[in-house]
Amino acid sequence: MKVTVKYFASIREAIGQGSELRETAASTLSALRDELLAASPAHAGALARGKAVRMALDQVMSDESAVLRDGCEVAFFPPVTGG
Amino acid sequence: MPVRVLITTGDFNLADEIETLRASDKRIGAVCSFIGTVRDRNDGQNVSSMELEHYPGMTEKSIEAMIDEAMKRFDIFGARVVHRVGLLQPLDQVVMVAVTSSHRGESFKACEFLMDYLKTQAPFWKKEQTAEGARWVDARVTDDAALARWGIQAGNA
Known part of the structure; x- marks a missing residue:
């Protein structure tokens, strides 16, 4: 299935792009993260487990257990600092 | 329903925002607002400017959900949130939350809750x-x- 992956702030800078369209067999956010970790050294560095990475599925804060569906939008970003 | 959330690169005017929020509603007896501004110092260093990035779509959606939650928890009539993005300088306004209610207590609480x-x-x-x-x-x-x-666990930091 096709998934849009978005990156923001320091993670966007580290990966060098704000968005990518990926064809994936991953059924959960966790499996997709594994796949992205193997995609490039930049991905591996920015999305490493143990780092402060927050995630959203279809624009709602989510954890790695979230289930993906075709056409969904996933986002990875650092802890938020607005206000 | 009036637009409750605005994300903008431009500045905002508190008096205009409150006038729109009150909208001749005679039930309102209290308006509470908060404005966050850019400081020239943070974590021991001078700050000359600040760039604010956001997640278009999710930003509006998440703040709308927060206002829904505030309406459930507190006896308020309405709320308005304006947040700026882009390049800002010390002294600039960053964020505004305004809430209306019959009496002050609920507005104070809801305003702090939303922030x-x-x-x-x-x-x-x-x-x-x-x-x-x-x-x-x-x-x-x-x-x-x-x-x-x-009573909400964030786990953001």
Whole structure:
């Protein structure tokens, strides 16, 4: 299935792009993260487990257990600092 | 229903915002507002400017959900949140929350609740320009603690 992956702030800078369209067999956010970790050294560095990475599925804060569906939008970003 | 959330690169005017929010509603007896502004110092360093990034779509959606939650928890009539993005300088306004109710207590509470919620759950990121270069602002555990007072676990920082 096709998934849009978005990156923001320091993670966007580290990966060098704000968005990518990926064809994936991953059924959960966790499996997709594994796949992205193997995609490039930049991905591996920015999305490493143990780092402060927050995630959203279809624009709602989510954890790695979230289930993906075709056409969904996933986002990875650092802890938020607005206000 | 009036637009409750505005994300903008432009400035905002508190008096105009409150006038729109009150909209000749004679039930209103209290208006509480908060404005956050850009400081020239943060974490021991001088800040010359600040760039604010956000997640278009999710930002509006998440703040709308926060206002829904505030309407459920507190006896308020309405709320308005304006948040700026883009390049900002010290003295600039960054964020505004305004709430209306019959009596002051509910407005005070709802206004603080919305700010605490926004700080840890709305997808905004600040990058500061300092003498030593640019740096992304770190999330604070004190902001998670502020939200926890309302019975919501944030785990953002």
